[in-house]
Amino acid sequence: MGEKLYHFSELSEQAKVTSINAFSKFYVICYRSENMEILSQVPDQSMLWQINQEVYRNKYESVDHASKDTIIYCSHSYEKLLNEIDMRYLANGSTEFPWESWYQQKYAALPHGV
Template sequence: MSDKLVAYKDLSADAKKQARLDFMNFYIRQLRLDNLEVVSANASDEDMANINHLLEENQYLTIDKLVELAERMVPNLFDAVESSLDMQYHTDGTTAESWNEWMQKIHQGLPVED
């Protein structure tokens, strides 16, 4: 694995596909947990609404099947969402840190109400 880290937009087509599939798994799991606040703070409401509509219409499918469906139907929307997030990638499309670590780091930086 290369030590060079790049933005999503700078990945090759194959690396983007790998990164997108990994992100779809994370996104769908977080949607099911109603835990997309961090993603929605950075991504387009319209893109997320269209993704969520597709996923919720087909919520009876397994996560693997939802990923297949999303990759077939709305990969461009996931590209837009993923491009809006501050994640760095290795050139093979793997993330510099896991999506869960990324989200946890952002949550830790948020102010806490008394």
């Protein structure tokens, strides 16, 4: 039997920090590669605007630097976003499977065509 999985809101504060750290790098990469279709499907777009503004401000920095800066200024927005995304987590804040796999699964489930 596998480990119990949790929704972001059920994680401890330390586990939330772990998950935000990992997700922020994925988010910066998606933004920079103009691959925001899946992440932008959340009903409340306000958190995306704040994170995007900070990622843009760090456009010449490394992914690690930009993700750290977005966490400093946008951790609350990351929390709101992760509460709306249907990823499951282990108790330590690690994701059930990699964010890239989650994204590909969501993208493949989209209807094809124009």
